Amino acid sequence: MKYVGALDQGTTSTRFILFDQSGTIRASHQVEHRQIYVQPGWVEHDPREIWDNSIFVIVEAMRKVRATAKDIAAIGITNQRETIIAWEPKTGMVWHNAIVWQDLRGSAIIEQVKKTLDADTLRNITGLIHSPYFSASKIAWMLDHVDGLREAAEEGTVVFGTIDSWLVWNLTGGRQGGVVVTDVTNASRYMLMDIKTCQWDHQMLQAFGIPEKALPKIVASIGEVYGKTLASGPLMGEVPVCGILGDQQAALFGQACFHAGEGKSTYGTGCFMLVNTGTALSYSNRGLLSTIAYQVSGQPATYALEGSIAVAGSLVQWVRDNLKIVKSAPEVDVLAESVPDCGGVYIVPAFSGLFAPYWRSDARGVIAGLTGYANAAHICRAALESTAFQAKDIFDAMEADSNIKMSVLKVDGGLTNSRPLMEFQADLLGIPVIRPQVVETTALGAAYAAGLSVGFWNTFEELKVHWKEKSRWIPAMDDDVRKEKITFWNKAVQRTLDWLPVE
Numbered sequence: 001m002k003y004v005g006a007l008d009q010g011t012t013s014t015r016f017i018l019f020d021q022s023g024t025i026r027a028s029h030q031v032e033h034r035q036i037y038v039q040p041g042w043v044e045h046d047p048r049e050i051w052d053n054s055i056f057v058i059v060e061a062m063r064k065v066r067a068t069a070k071d072i073a074a075i076g077i078t079n080q081r082e083t084i085i086a087w088e089p090k091t092g093m094v095w096h097n098a099i100v101w102q103d104l105r106g107s108a109i110i111e112q113v114k115k116t117l118d119a120d121t122l123r124n125i126t127g128l129i130h131s132p133y134f135s136a137s138k139i140a141w142m143l144d145h146v147d148g149l150r151e152a153a154e155e156g157t158v159v160f161g162t163i164d165s166w167l168v169w170n171l172t173g174g175r176q177g178g179v180v181v182t183d184v185t186n187a188s189r190y191m192l193m194d195i196k197t198c199q200w201d202h203q204m205l206q207a208f209g210i211p212e213k214a215l216p217k218i219v220a221s222i223g224e225v226y227g228k229t230l231a232s233g234p235l236m237g238e239v240p241v242c243g244i245l246g247d248q249q250a251a252l253f254g255q256a257c258f259h260a261g262e263g264k265s266t267y268g269t270g271c272f273m274l275v276n277t278g279t280a281l282s283y284s285n286r287g288l289l290s291t292i293a294y295q296v297s298g299q300p301a302t303y304a305l306e307g308s309i310a311v312a313g314s315l316v317q318w319v320r321d322n323l324k325i326v327k328s329a330p331e332v333d334v335l336a337e338s339v340p341d342c343g344g345v346y347i348v349p350a351f352s353g354l355f356a357p358y359w360r361s362d363a364r365g366v367i368a369g370l371t372g373y374a375n376a377a378h379i380c381r382a383a384l385e386s387t388a389f390q391a392k393d394i395f396d397a398m399e400a401d402s403n404i405k406m407s408v409l410k411v412d413g414g415l416t417n418s419r420p421l422m423e424f425q426a427d428l429l430g431i432p433v434i435r436p437q438v439v440e441t442t443a444l445g446a447a448y449a450a451g452l453s454v455g456f457w458n459t460f461e462e463l464k465v466h467w468k469e470k471s472r473w474i475p476a477m478d479d480d481v482r483k484e485k486i487t488f489w490n491k492a493v494q495r496t497l498d499w500l501p502v503e
Contacts, residue, residue: 010442018062059234084142126194159214183221190215193218199218200212221244248308268312268413286397335381337420347383
């Protein structure tokens with residue numbers, strides 16, 4: 001066996017990467033899928049398009065190194081979390097487009113649930129907070145609004161699964177006996193699982209009116225082979241499908257953050273900061289989430305604290321596609337570096353409300369501080385800096401909740417290719433920001449999980465040796481300048497609030 005494959009299904013694209021024994025990328029292929037904006041605050045994906053793209057990228061990556069199924073030890077999966085699909089495992093019928101994690105249509109359901117389930121109880125059971133971000137309100141919305149779906153759910157003919165469930169089912173045969181599972185990291189994002197027992201919770205299911213028989217079986221992230229690809233399928237051979245980690249947990253794992261106190265920040269469509277808290281479950285008082293980092297089969301779960309930002313890299317896409325002041329994403333960097341600062345412009349991209357540490361679904365985006373002096377370059381720089389400001393908010397909350405002082409921040413994701421953003425991030429945090437040699441740590445984490453499951457790699461320490469630093473940004477900003485910028489950022493955030501009435 002030469003490779004472990006990682007199917008990385010993200011918010012805007014799907015890719016398949018083949019890693020060798022040293023954790024080096026040997027082949028990769030990626031393709032984007034459509035973002036379906038039904039109305040403001042509603043976002044959908046076509047599950048069939050995602051599966052078609054998954055097969056395409058697998059076949060193309062294998063072709064690049066002339067690999068056959070016999071060359072692949074295992075396939076691991078990492079996925080956009082909270083995005084939910086309703087389908088029939090027996091027939092393959094999809095009942096509704098996937099409702100994406102950014103989607104806000106479950107807001108009214110969350111407001112109803114608040115009346116019977118207080119914040120402390122919710123946090124104690126699930127580690128989460130009242131928000132339409134998580135899968136439960138999306139499932140409840142479909143049950144209430146798709147004709148015949150509730151009856152099918154109660155009969156047990158339909159399943160509501162996150163993207164990992166959809167991919168595993170398809171990979172292991174689909175209608176021909178495909179396996180219906182979700183791992184603990186994804187299950188911990190439904191708002192339906194008891195984070196201590198790692199089982200679906202009766203009280204939460206009752207609160208949202210969701211039958212347990214309509215949910216996947218919860219499995220460990222590492223150490224189990226869920227099934228094998230069909231010999232007659234696109235891979236032309238039986239490859240073990242094993243190792244599932246939600247995308248942010250996969251990045252934490254790929255960054256070799258195996259011990260309590262080690263953390264990372266991923267800069268992708270959104271931005272997500274996690275710190276490993278070990279087997280001890282830590283709760284947050286500052287808007288962070290308690291989540292499962294990973295679980296090895298037969299062992300206790302490892303937990304993490306997480307802060308989530310909805311809009312990061314997608315703001316760069318918005319500048320390109322909606323404002324049309326650049327023709328490509330790299331041009332944003334070029335323009336941003338052509339000016340010494342943001343020219344007093346601050347962008348708070350609360351397109352779907354604000355996530356951690358604010359959790360305000362009533363917020364909407366603003367561009368503040370505009371004057372006649374501001375130009376396209378200042379807007380580009382402000383767009384990049386907004387991600388760093390949001391990450392700073394989470395970083396401060398994380399240090400306070402975990403009682404851990406972080407001396408460096410490991411970073412990954414496509415947006416770490418932005419030099420002005422990484423420089424500004426180090427300046428804001430006042431600590432070095434470090435990027436590894438393999439920046440695709442989300443896919444690498446899934447590959448590690450799969451490889452450990454079949455003995456391609458044997459120990460965590462073996463994986464830790466593979467992590468190597470590539471780039472380091474050192475803070476250089478004066479304290480007074482930093483404080484002034486943070487003051488204006490906080491002013492801009494305040495102007496996004498109470499834009500919409502809370503139902």
